[in-house]
Amino acid sequence: MLNRLIFNALYTWSQSDKRKPLILRGARQVGKTTMVNEFAANYDQFLSLNLEKKADRDLFEQNNSINELIAAIHFHKNRTVNPDGKTLIFIDEIQYCPQAATMLRYFYEERNDIHVIAAGSLLETLINRQISFPVGRVEYQWMYPLSFYEYLMANKQARALEILEEKPCPNFAHTKLLKLFFEYTLVGGMPEAVTAYLPEKDILSVNKVYEAILTAYMDDVEKYAPNRTMVNIIRHAIAYAPLAAGSRIKFVGFGQSNYKSREVGEALRLLEKAMLIQLVYPTVATTPPASGDYKKSPKLQFLDTGMMNFAAGLQQHYFNLEELNTLYKGQVSENIVGQELLANHINFNQKLKFWVREKKQSNAEVDFIVLFDKYLVPIEIKSGK
DSSP, rough: OOOOHHHHHHHHHHOOTTTTOOOEEOOOSHHHHHHHHGGGGGGSSSEEEEESSSHHEEEESSOOOOOHHHHHHHHHOOOOOOOOSSSEEEESGGGGGGGHHHHHHHHHTTOEEEEEEETTTTTTHHHHTTTTOTTTSSEEEEOOOOHHHHHHHHTTOHHHHHHSSSSOOEEEEEHHHHHHHHHHHHHOOOHHHHHHHHTTTTTHHHHHHHHHHHHHHHHHHHOOSHHHHHHHHHHHHHHHHHTTTSOOSSSSTTTTOOOOHHHHHHHHHHHHHHHEEEEEEOOSSSSTTTOOOOOOOOEEEEEEHHHHHHHHHHHHTTTTOOOOGGGGGGHHHHHHHHHHHHHTOOTTTTEEEEEEOSSOOOOEEEEEEEEETHHHHHHHOOOOO
C-alpha cells in the first residue's frame, strides 16, 4: 500500500454533508482503482462494479429507478442492503455506459446516503464526446503520479519528510535530499514502478513496468482515435512525446514526421485529454488571470518523468551525472518540476503556463508561472550551486 495525499481529500469528501458523487480523473495506471479499493476500508459495505463487464453494465441499462438500481446492485453482488451502515459504490470504467453517468444525478438528489465514486481509464477522451456527467450533480478529483513527498513516504524516509517541511532547508540535509530527489526523478511516480523499484532499488524492474504501460497506451489508441487515419499519427505522437518533453514544440512535422499541423494538433489534444501529456501555453501577462496565448508554440509536459526517461533511453546516463541539468539539455529538470506542480493540485484541473516576451530585439522566457493570492509568481528552473 502506498500512502497518497489524495487519501485525505477522499476522507474529507466522505465526511461532507454536501457530498456529491465523485468522479476520479487521471491517466491510466496512476492508481485510481487501487486507491478506491484501499479507501473502502473506511466503509461498512463496499460494492465494486466494472462496467467493462456486461453483467455489471446491464444493471444500469434496465431503466430502473434509483432505489431499484441500488437493490439490483446489492442482489448482483450477493449482498444485503444495510440501512444503518455506510456504503460505498465504486463504478469503474464508467465510460462504457452513458446510462451510468446519467444515474449519478439521482444518487445525489434522492440517495445521498450512498457514497459513490466513479472512474475510467479512457474517461478523459470520451467526456463530452460519448459521455457527459450531470452538471452540478457531481464533483471531481484529479489524480497524478506520486509527488516527491509521496515518494519519500513510500521510501519510508520519515526524517526527510520532516526536513522537507523546513524552510530554508538545513545545510546538513541538502545533499541527502538532492540524492533522494535525483532517485525520484530517475524512477518517476507511477505507483507500479515505485513499488517495483524500492525493495531492491533495481531499475531493470522499473523498465518492465514502463514498457508494459507504454504498450497499453499504444493498444488504447484504437479506442480513442476518431478514425483509422489518426491511429498512426497518435501512435507516433505517443512515441515521440517523451523526447519532446520540457521543450517548445511545433505541430507541423512533429517528431520529424510529414504530418500536418492540424493532424498533429488533433492527436496531441487527444493525448492531453487522456492526461498522458499537457500542452503548456505561454502568456505575456504579468498580473492575473494571465490567459494563455494559443497562437504561440506550446511546451510539452509529459505525464511522468520516469516513463519519459525509459522511453527516451536516458536511464543508463543517470548514474554518471551529478546534475540533472546536464542531462538532455535540462528538459528532465523542467518536466519533473511541472510534474510536481500538477501533483500538488488535485482539487482542480491545473493548467500549467509559462511566460514569454518575444520581440525583435528582446526575447525572454520564464519556465513556469503560478497564481498565488493576487500575484503571478515566476518559477525559473536552475541547477548547480
